[in-house]
Amino acid sequence: MSATDETVVLPPVPAGDPAASRSATLDAHEVSAWFGDHKVLDRVSLNMPAQRVTALIGPSGCGKSTFLRILNRMHELVPTASLAGQVLLDGSDIYDRGRRITHARREIGMVFQKPNPFPAMSIYDNVLAGLKMNGIKAGRGERDDLVEECLVKAGLWKEVRDRLRQPGGALSGGQQQRLCIARSLAVRPRVLLMDEPCSALDPTSTRRIEQTIGELSDEVTIVIVTHNMQQAARVSHQCAFFLAEQGTPGVIVEHGDTDAMFTSPQDPRTSDYVNGRFG
Numbered sequence: 001m002s003a004t005d006e007t008v009v010l011p012p013v014p015a016g017d018p019a020a021s022r023s024a025t026l027d028a029h030e031v032s033a034w035f036g037d038h039k040v041l042d043r044v045s046l047n048m049p050a051q052r053v054t055a056l057i058g059p060s061g062c063g064k065s066t067f068l069r070i071l072n073r074m075h076e077l078v079p080t081a082s083l084a085g086q087v088l089l090d091g092s093d094i095y096d097r098g099r100r101i102t103h104a105r106r107e108i109g110m111v112f113q114k115p116n117p118f119p120a121m122s123i124y125d126n127v128l129a130g131l132k133m134n135g136i137k138a139g140r141g142e143r144d145d146l147v148e149e150c151l152v153k154a155g156l157w158k159e160v161r162d163r164l165r166q167p168g169g170a171l172s173g174g175q176q177q178r179l180c181i182a183r184s185l186a187v188r189p190r191v192l193l194m195d196e197p198c199s200a201l202d203p204t205s206t207r208r209i210e211q212t213i214g215e216l217s218d219e220v221t222i223v224i225v226t227h228n229m230q231q232a233a234r235v236s237h238q239c240a241f242f243l244a245e246q247g248t249p250g251v252i253v254e255h256g257d258t259d260a261m262f263t264s265p266q267d268p269r270t271s272d273y274v275n276g277r278f279g
């Protein structure tokens, strides 16, 4: 990422209930994707409601990460990549020609599989790193408040409040991942995408991140890719089961309320997958 030429101000914390209002609904409509002439997703539609956690599940290679990256315009960073369809953020298409790519990425943040803080940069500066990249101005007092706000929300404040000037790289893996979540939150996104955020973490750190996801879900829409069925059951409100059968592009076989997907799936392939019979 690079600094942008636009200068914007930090979206205000809404008065009253800060949680309620920035979360937005994301709607994927008939999304198809290719790498070169290899089609990897075929007309995938999914509604990801505001203030809800949506889990994307399915075997390796079925297109979950590609779909996730399409949701904040990261797919187009791959030179051979192309796509069709629409992604609507509260009704407006993030791929509209008049819409800046930086705007989509600011509104729709991403947390990756491997924690990727800037290791030599202080914890404090790590949280604020996204502001500079997005050309967001904030005064000193505002920055201090924002660092505390985001670290509290990411569930890290109590552990680092006395060492904010120490390097981010000195934290444990789980703490680094929560620091990355805090960094994503600093630009006040409306949606947070998480691509297997716990796969590099131990069980204790994993449960701590899951707790953070639960705490955040009121204020930011969360879409998470996970291979861990217990995790999908624990953290998500709804699930979408992706599958790419015998070299065909990935599709959503079934989606719906998480409890229903796990207890009474409609499609036998979903049942087989959530019960660990393949994948």
Ligand SMILES: Nc1ncnc2c1ncn2[C@@H]1O[C@H](COP(=O)(O)OP(=O)(O)OP(=O)(O)O)[C@@H](O)[C@H]1O
Residues within 6 Å of the ligand: 035, 040, 058, 059, 060, 061, 062, 063, 064, 065, 066, 067, 078
């Ligand atoms: N940069 C790329 N260039 C070419 N093909 C790619 C690229 N990234 C992914 N693919 C292909 O797209 C298909 C979907 O991959 P994707 O990573 O989205 O699946 P996934 O379900 O997230 O898999 P996993 O669970 O293993 O991460 C696969 O066939 C993969 O090989």
